[in-house]
Amino acid sequence: MESHTEIFFEHERWGCNLAWSVGLHVLVAGCIVGYAIVAPASRGSDWGAGGGGDAMGVTLVSNVPLPASQTQTQNVLANESKGLSQSHPKPQPEVKEPEAIPIPDKNAKKKTKPESSATKRKPEPQPVEEANNIVPFGQGGPVSGPYGTFSVGGAKGGFGVTGGGGDFGNKYAWYVKVIQQKVSENWLKYEIDPRISAANRVYLTFDVARDGSPRNVQIEQSSGVPSLDQSAVRALQRIDTFGPLPSDYAGNKVSVEFWFDYNRK
Amino acid sequence: MKFLLFTNDHSTQLRTWVLIRPIIFALIFVSVVSSAFAQDWVRTGTGLGIEKVRIAVPDFKAATQDPKNTDLLRVFNDTLFSDLDNAGIFDVVSKSFYPLGPIGAPADVKFEAWSSPPPNAAMLAFGNLGVSGNNMTVQGWLYDMKNVGSPQVLGKQYGDAPTAEGARLTAHKFADEIIFRLGGGIQGIAESKIVFVSSRTGKKEIWEMDYDGNNQHQVTHLGSIALSPRFSPDDSRVALSSLTQSGWEILMYSLELDRVVSFPRFGGSNLSPAWSPDGTKLAFSSSRTGDPEIYVVDSSGGNLKRITSFKGPDVSPTWNRKTGGQIAWVSGRSGLPQIYMSEADGTNAQRITEEGYAVSPSWSPNGQFLAFSWIRRYGPGAPGAEDIYLMDIASKQWVQLTHDGGRNDFPTWSPDGRHIVFQSNRSGTEQIWTMLADGTAQKPVTASGRNSQPNWSWK
Numbered sequence: 108m109e110s111h112t113e114i115f116f117e118h119e120r121w122g123c124n125l126a127w128s129v130g131l132h133v134l135v136a137g138c139i140v141g142y143a144i145v146a147p148a149s150r151g152s153d154w155g156a157g158g159g160g161d162a163m164g165v166t167l168v169s170n171v172p173l174p175a176s177q178t179q180t181q182n183v184l185a186n187e188s189k190g191l192s193q194s195h196p197k198p199q200p201e202v203k204e205p206e207a208i209p210i211p212d213k214n215a216k217k218k219t220k221p222e223s224s225a226t227k228r229k230p231e232p233q234p235v236e237e238a239n240n241i242v243p244f245g246q247g248g249p250v251s252g253p254y255g256t257f258s259v260g261g262a263k264g265g266f267g268v269t270g271g272g273g274d275f276g277n278k279y280a281w282y283v284k285v286i287q288q289k290v291s292e293n294w295l296k297y298e299i300d301p302r303i304s305a306a307n308r309v310y311l312t313f314d315v316a317r318d319g320s321p322r323n324v325q326i327e328q329s330s331g332v333p334s335l336d337q338s339a340v341r342a343l344q345r346i347d348t349f350g351p352l353p354s355d356y357a358g359n360k361v362s363v364e365f366w367f368d369y370n371r372k
Numbered sequence: 373m374k375f376l377l378f379t380n381d382h383s384t385q386l387r388t389w390v391l392i393r394p395i396i397f398a399l400i401f402v403s404v405v406s407s408a409f410a411q412d413w414v415r416t417g418t419g420l421g422i423e424k425v426r427i428a429v430p431d432f433k434a435a436t437q438d439p440k441n442t443d444l445l446r447v448f449n450d451t452l453f454s455d456l457d458n459a460g461i462f463d464v465v466s467k468s469f470y471p472l473g474p475i476g477a478p479a480d481v482k483f484e485a486w487s488s489p490p491p492n493a494a495m496l497a498f499g500n501l502g503v504s505g506n507n508m509t510v511q512g513w514l515y516d517m518k519n520v521g522s523p524q525v526l527g528k529q530y531g532d533a534p535t536a537e538g539a540r541l542t543a544h545k546f547a548d549e550i551i552f553r554l555g556g557g558i559q560g561i562a563e564s565k566i567v568f569v570s571s572r573t574g575k576k577e578i579w580e581m582d583y584d585g586n587n588q589h590q591v592t593h594l595g596s597i598a599l600s601p602r603f604s605p606d607d608s609r610v611a612l613s614s615l616t617q618s619g620w621e622i623l624m625y626s627l628e629l630d631r632v633v634s635f636p637r638f639g640g641s642n643l644s645p646a647w648s649p650d651g652t653k654l655a656f657s658s659s660r661t662g663d664p665e666i667y668v669v670d671s672s673g674g675n676l677k678r679i680t681s682f683k684g685p686d687v688s689p690t691w692n693r694k695t696g697g698q699i700a701w702v703s704g705r706s707g708l709p710q711i712y713m714s715e716a717d718g719t720n721a722q723r724i725t726e727e728g729y730a731v732s733p734s735w736s737p738n739g740q741f742l743a744f745s746w747i748r749r750y751g752p753g754a755p756g757a758e759d760i761y762l763m764d765i766a767s768k769q770w771v772q773l774t775h776d777g778g779r780n781d782f783p784t785w786s787p788d789g790r791h792i793v794f795q796s797n798r799s800g801t802e803q804i805w806t807m808l809a810d811g812t813a814q815k816p817v818t819a820s821g822r823n824s825q826p827n828w829s830w831k
Contacts, residue, residue, distance in 0.1 A: 197733045252419035277521065277522075278521070278522045280518065282497070283555060284425070285557075286556075295764075295767075297767050319557045345740075346556075348555075350553060350555070350556050350557025
């Protein structure tokens with residue numbers, strides 16, 4: 108019986124608290140509903156952006172066996188290689204104004220002024236448009252002998268053929284493109300020491316036999332980074348064949364010089 | 373200090389090299405020219421902006437006046453265009469960019485019009501098709517448009533019966549020839565087949581189709597349940613597991629004889645056969661001793677060997693398709709199924725997935741990648757999407773290929789290693805889908821009934 112009275116007493120006391128509670132709940136619910144109505148426009152810019160502590164680090168495989176679109180600029184200004192052509196600013200012929208009267212000592216300074224402004228207006232040496240038939244400057248390209256060149260889909264740079272019949276690159280540009288594409292596909296950048304951010308160009312030579320298989324892979328000039336050299340050699344070892352040499356080609360092999368540029372961005 | 377010295381040395385060496393190089397080259401040139409064709413040098417580099425070959429495929433021209441030409445040309449042109457589009461190595465120029473005027477022979481080619489924008493094509497595939505009497509003759513050429521001097525890469529002539537099937541087959545052959553030349557000696561897949569399990573007749577039977585979903589037809593008529601079909605490396609047989617009177621057994625179906633050929637019954641449940649790349653061995657899982665374990669048996673059925681011996685199920689083996697020296701499979705020894713890898717004799721087993729629920733491994737033809745199906749977060753409250761992933765075996769890096777929901781399972785590689793076929797129910801029912809191995813160009817190839825467990829032929 109006592110308990111009954113106690114409960115009754117507590118019940119008495121709830122009244123006020125209950126009113127508060129209900130009021131506050133309604134307030135909170137109102138806030139949530141209000142926020143939901145007002146806020147949607149403002150949120151949602153970065154939903155799904157992750158960043159959670161337990162998100163797993165996704166490491167993308169750098170290379171699936173498809174032609175990856177690796178674009179690396181050959182712009183003379185954008186990489187440290189010397190570029191394709193040697194460009195010197197043209198020596199500006201000295202223009203003497205016919206009416207100019209040389210005045211000694213006092214006005215010597217004044218005379219120099221217009222000259223300096225003229226040099227300022229002189230156009231800056233523009234980066235030379237890289238033509239496909241330019242000899243690679245300072246990059247071990249063919250210096251003498253015939254260099255057949257080929258303009259293969261946007262690829263600019265050290266395409267050059269020398270020696271022998273000398274017309275392979277001219278006649279079978281598509282095959283050279285295949286070689287280039289296949290080697291690029293099979294070059295896995297993750298094999299390179301991650302501490303290296305850039306390295307010298309590594310030069311490889313190899314032969315393509317009649318059946319299209321690469322032979323005699325050799326490092327012509329090391330980059331100085333063993334893991335880079337190795338990754339380049341492995342790229343070639345991974346390739347079984349480039350496809351048989353064109354059937355109307357008379358030679359029994361083609362020698363290829365290939366370079367690898369490495370620049371981690 | 374040392375470094376400086378080295379670079380100095382290096383640069384002086386280089387300078388001397390630059391100085392004497394013209395002389396050397398001149399000498400080499402003189403000596404080499406005298407022996408003509410002794411050697412050809414090609415100099416090239418990487419990172420030069422690799423892009424897909426831009427190819428234009430104008431409609432073939434009718435070579436005769438036969439009334440059948442129109443229909444056959446339509447089939448041929450559609451097939452050739454879609455084969456090259458599906459190859460994964462071309463950027464096929466949209467037909468709306470093509471210059472006017474049909475091209476049927478080399479004399480019709482206007483290099484300027486094709487090699488400059490808008491078509492801007494690097495390659496041009498063209499030709500003609502003509503029916504005369506009971507013969508269809510197709511002439512096809514592939515021209516390098518940037519090389520006006522000697523443009524011909526390929527010139528082919530085909531003959532076949534003047535039927536839609538013949539036209540399609542000829543288009544596949546020509547497409548494969550183009551892909552072989554421009555894709556670096558890798559055979560195209562236009563003539564390849566896919567086997568799969570379909571229940572559209574009411575029973576789960578094995579069906580076969582062309583890689584693009586055409587020509588779907590039933591292969592087995594077992595009248596029970598047939599699962600996990602696997603082409604043999606010579607594509608003459610299909611190994612499958614089927615529910616027989618003695619339980620789940622491995623059956624061998626000859627595609628040449630069109631019937632089941634003899635293969636021993638091992639007892640217990642025998643599932644998920646897998647051919648070694650040389651075709652001499654078959655790996656499968658068998659519960660003949662109670663626990664499902666991986667066994668290897670000769671393709672004739674003899675010489676049964678067990679290669680796993682841990683508690684917990686071991687199923688779904690796949691061989692390293694390049695070397696045949698390793699096997700990957702699914703093991704439940706640590707709880708949820710995970711992918712394991714070992715030598716082909718079962719030694720040196722290691723787990724290669726770390727979490728979640730990973731099943732259906734499939735080794736790529738170049739031996740470099742493992743495709744598998746993975747529920748990365750498995751369990752209550754987890755999103756639980758099942759997607760296809762690709763793992764680079766050497767580096768253990770992986771990439772997710774499907775993102776579009778549903779359950780995606782049973783990935784298998786195409787013979788060229790550029791495509792993956794898999795099963796997905798994202799459209800509502802289980803269907804067969806294909807995609808490029810980088811996850812792009814996903815599309816369904818089946819539509820009727822429920823279709824699952826695809827397997828791509830080896831050629």
